[in-house]
Amino acid sequence: MNDFIASIGLEVHVQLKTRTKLFCAFPAHEEGDPNVAVCPVCLGLPGAMPVMNGEAIRQTVKTGLMIGSRIALRSTFDRKNYFYPDMPKNFQISQQAAPLCLGGAVEIDVGGQPKTIRVNHIHQEEDAAKITHLENSSEIDFNRASTPLMELVTEPDMASPDEAMAFLIALKEMLIYAGISDCNLELGQVRCDVNSSVRPAGTDLLGVKCEIKNMNTFKGIHRALTYELARQVEVLRSGGMLVQETRRWDDEAGVTLPMRSKEYAHDYRYFPEPDLPPVVLDAATVEAWRAELPxxxxxxxxxxxxxxxxxxxxxxxxxxxxxxxxxxxxxxxxxxxxxxxxxxxxxxxxxxxxxxxxxxxxxxxxxxxxxxxxxxxxxxxxxxxxxxxxxxxxxxxxxxxxxxxxxxGLAQVSDAGAIDGFAERAIAANEKVAAEFRGGKETALMFLVGQVMKLSRGKANPQLAAEALRRKLRG
Amino acid sequence: MAMRFSENADRMDVRYVAGLARIALSDAEAARLQGQLDDILAFVGELKKLDVSGVEVTDVATEAQNAWRADVPIAGLEREATLANAPLARHGQFVVPKVIE
Known part of the structure; x- marks a missing residue:
């Protein structure tokens, strides 16, 4: 790997900690029975119109403020068109032309080496429904549909799986701190698409990029990247060519596999969402949100x-x-x-x-x-x-x-008379140990201090007890 | 897949679009729809003749801004109603033909 340089970029999808969904007032983060927190909007029924959850905008902007993004004072939404049963209206409402947050950076530290990972932008979008694939059919639960997501896209600034991990941990910590997301990975609250490429050391041009889709554990990302970077280097070393492609991590087999092109149509034909007016922020609002940051x-x-x-x-x-x-x-x-x-x-x-x-x-x-x-x-x-x-x-x-x-009655007994009394009783009851101490066995004193503590029911000041014992044993 | 299209392309390949939409077309249908699509694009293409050099680009049709909702939940639909229109439902879920192999 030494003669190759890796470049890793992440697209991190984070579910925001709001009470309701992004475009309708039904509860977000429903973990109970399927299809109980749904409505015509998140089911994508014809004619149902989205209404923006202002809290989601606030959370995304606050994230941008934390990482030093430029906040767009005017931001718009777009339709990302694709056909898959997790999104029955056949488009995801997202932001492409004018996202909420532009630029920014997250500081990481790997093995004492500080590094700045630049962020390209953060945009707001809705989550899709959850699909369970069965033997002969697929089942769909719309509780998750339209949960507010923000997608944070980094520059390809990470050079190792460790750096990618450090970035995710730093980001997660910030988001939990600011109450923006619980970042519960088991509940799928953070999901990543992982882009990586390798190029020969000493060259500047980025290599051919491969994307690993839909990773939902940090450990999985680390393993997938470790495998994928080695795979890419191996292809180049053996004189092969890499093709830009989308791959899937098979956790059990520990390998990445190419996805069939049907599973990801890259032609999303974005166009402006006509049912949502632009988000227009003034500087005072943004500053008020900044003041809320921890x-x-x-x-x-x-x-x-x-x-x-x-x-x-x-x-x-x-x-x-x-x-x-x-x-x-x-x-x-x-x-x-x-x-x-x-x-x-x-x-x-x-x-x-x-x-x-x-x-x-x-x-x-x-x-x-x-x-x-x-x-x-x-x-x-x-x-x-x-x-x-x-x-x-x-x-x-x-x-x-x-x-x-x-x-x-726990106050220490520091009264000299009382401690002297305990010390005398301890010595009298343990003549043999006392003799050992007199004979030069220093550790024997500890046993006697213990006896004083016991007699005082734990209340004697042990230092004063030791002093009293020494005085009486030597005297 | 065949030819892609972009906003600037003069022609849109009906088979490519049908593929994205998971619609199977017979040759006869493809030929008929390609003709219709070409006509539609030619019609919309008339707009290209206009001089819009002095017009500001816009992405929305109204003057509305923000129009936000408070983050306060209300009760969802009854699941029975939710699933009433589903061609097939099971375990409280919508059931569709298997989408991956």
Missing amino acids: ELPAVKRARFIRDYGLPEYDVGVLTADQALAEFFEAAAQQSKNCKAVSNWVMGELLRALGEQGLGIADAKITPRALAALIALVDAKTINMPAAKEVFQVLFEKGGDPAAVVKEK
Whole structure:
């Protein structure tokens, strides 16, 4: 592969997170019985007229703003004509001549190598119905028909399957962050057409392009590209010629196969959609939508490292989920110990959420309470095992950590007299171990500290206990 | 497939268009329809004689803009009504002849 350069471009179709379909007011994302969220418009019945869902426009424009696209202040829709039972009106309403978003770029990082992947444009279109192919017939469910899609088309800027993967992951993360799509791959909310070509190293002209249609897992895309690029190189190496064609990935066999030309008529005969007026935006609307955008994941990561002095690993975990990042940040701003906040969020909080299959919104503990709990530990009012016990109460019931400490009697015993008493009892009950320590076995002390903790029912300050024991054993 | 057509082509191959539309034509039908199609294109072609150099290109016929709908769902059709016009239905779905091999 070293003497060849690969160029990969993606056409990414993303279902937008709207409540209704793109051109009718019936529920989008219906996952129940087939054909229950349909109407004459999405069934493509003659005479039914589309009406634009403004929310879909807003979501697509916001995506463009996130990646630095130019937003078209006037945008129009076109009919893409094709004949297939997933689209019974025989055309898909899409945008060809004047899409909503032009240009833009997504930053990726593969193995510490940053790279900019340019985006050609993003356009708005409707999804097709879902077809299930059976032995002798095909069944069609129109619940998905007219679900709002945006199609994001990149330039052929990716040079490896890893870069394509990194691009998709970065895009998915942004879209989830901004609430534009859930990007649930299992539900087919992200689907890709993958274009690739290879050319000899040292040449500039792109090679002959092959398109792999309708990929719906990132892993599948990676595997398909790995296979396809090797196939193309092999054809060229053996003196063959590549033809521009559309191929299909056979996941089981692990190969790409040419599609029959009947399965993809490329002559779509686009023409302007007469039933939809143009979308005209003013700068104030676009700016208002820009103001709704969240801080992007990459920006947030850099800021967490800078502002909270956290290691990269912590930042990766904390920012993977926007709600978690918000929780961390709210707690960190009320705490003097940001690293401890990070440790508690990544450790106890994620563990507790994971055990019960909950989201951060379900946790009863507030960021303020977590910060207060950490302050109690740092002030040595409670020790770590007690803090974990308090955390569990706060997680399940909420409340104030100081009150929980009081109620459960968990405050550490730091009173010298009481600790001395526990130490004396521990030594008296374990003369043999005490003798070992006196004989130079330093680790024997840990056992005695454990005994003090046990006698105090976990409440003794372990550091003070160790000091008291040393004093009494040496004295 | 045979000749493609574009917006600028003078002629449209009826067999090519029929192929896109999955319509089978006999030779006699193809010949008859080709003649009709040629006549239609010639008729529309009259427009080419007009001088439109001073006319702004337009893509819509009305002054309307946006005309958006709020993102608020309403209940769909009853499935029985949805499938009532289907030549064949099964498992709550429309059934069509198999479309891939």
